Amino acid sequence: MTATETTHSTTTHSAPQPMPHADGMPPKLLVDGLSKQYGQVTALEPTQLAVEKGEFLTLLGPSGSGKTTLLQLVCGLVDRSSGRLFIDGVDQSDTPVHQRDIGLVFQHYALFPHLTVAENVAFPLKMRGCAPGELGRRVKDALDMVHLGHLADRFPRALSGGQQQRVALARCFVYQPSIILMDEPLGALDKKLRDHMQIEIKRLHRETGTTIIYVTHDQEEALAMSDRICLMNHARIEQIGAPHDIYMRPRTAFAADFIGISNIFRGEFVHGDGRPRLSTPHGLFVLPEAVTASGKGGALVVRPEHLRVGAGAANSITGTVTEVVYAGSETRVIADLGAGTQAILRLWPGEPVPRLGEPVTAGWDADNAAFVP
Structure with missing residues (x-):
């Protein structure tokens, strides 16, 4: 086995099973000691984090704090150095990215320029073999959800930045993943449009009940959107709690200085x-x-x-x-x-x-x- 495989094997056998809630159900997502090393550099210390079903959790912190690394470990874009990942109580640590039932929305929308809005939104459904009749209905519902049904036949180059971002959101929501990861999706927008899109994302979250993990370095964005904030610093979790608690009761000088x-x-x-x-x-x-x-x-x-x-x-x-x-x-x-x-x-x-x-x-x-x- 490789060194990485040895680490995975040892961690899998020694780590405890995820603890269920009082109702017998496990959390939607459980990060159980996940960590990441790049040679001598620690990108993420061993981390424990539970995310509840339907929760909007924001990973907040300065550049280099480990928030994007944690997001990449959750979706499987990078290999872990240690630890395990559970989704609905099932160990998904070695499950490929496309099999984790996780949707991704990035800062750069990554829309296909040669496809129309409707075709961009339909793409993940086609990859999953969705029947044509069902595909058309779901694309229409997704575009209506982001108020872009009237632009279904346009190409991305004819859309504003905010409209392109909403297409990216529709493309993610259309195949109904149980977890959506968003990595600074509003970073390229101006303040007024960013504030508008914050409201749109909160509305979509409320209407769909999807579990969302959202990465940002913008403290005001985190306070405005989150059910809980996971504040990160130096590759570890500094404090986690509701926005009001993080703001009014910081536990460290860093938390007090970074938030507000x-x-x-x-x-x-x-x-x-x-x-x-x-x-x-x-x-x-x-x-x-x-x-x-x-x-x-x-x-x-x-x-x-x-x-x-x-x-x-x-x-x-x-x-x-x-x-x-x-x-x-x-x-x-x-x-x-x-x-x-x-x-x-x-x-x-x-x-x-x-x-x-x-x-x-x-x-x-x-x-x-x-x-x-």
Whole structure:
């Protein structure tokens, strides 16, 4: 056997069987210790991940974090170094790509330029031997689903970017795979069209109930579309949870810094009467009630929308306004706190906006912050 085959054989015999849910059913997809090595380079550490039937899970992270490698391992485009993959409780680790009942949508639509829209959508059905009568009905249904029935006879070159992306989605949905993998499918679109396509993909997901695993490096896209976010960093999972939990309760400094805009204040614990506090170069801050002060210290994470201009809150900071950015629905104020630190405040319409060079004090309630070690 080759070295790769030896690894697969050893992993298959030693790894435990996937655990079913309380209802006796396994998760739709179970990644059981999958990893990938390229020589001395680790593209993905051994990873555990369960995806439920009908779930929209987003793999989010910076370039090189392992999210695309994980997606490629799930669909079988690259060979695993270790671990196993289960779909509906069945080991699919060595199943060829075309037999995994998985649909793929990529950033580059890969439409056949010599085929019409309808012929592009029909292609996967023809490859599966679909009867002509059934094929025509399913193509029509798929194009109606993405609101492109009226363009069935056009060629891809006559379509806009958003229309081509919808054809690619229809071509994937038409043969009804139980899992669809999307690798940054909206990356080539402008912001307005990308926002529109996010809504379209969410609608398709809701109407079809298909399990979707979606790769992006766009945090706003992940927050807007996902049932759960799997945040990745350095070839491993950093944190996984619902968008609200990831945003409001980051577990690491990386998660806090990568998701949204954060003000991060590092310091050491100070114990006394009442709640423990964090001593930082910018003040002594009361910690959230749920924090257990163990170890030396850590960092407080305060989102810009929780900072209110003026004194009176449990915690406050003072700095000098260095930038005011008007963004329509909000105004962002950047203040220099000294010691090489800036704070970002988010002001809503109607709130007074401080001027450049003015001193500004802002505060937050202790429980409107997160603590990370």
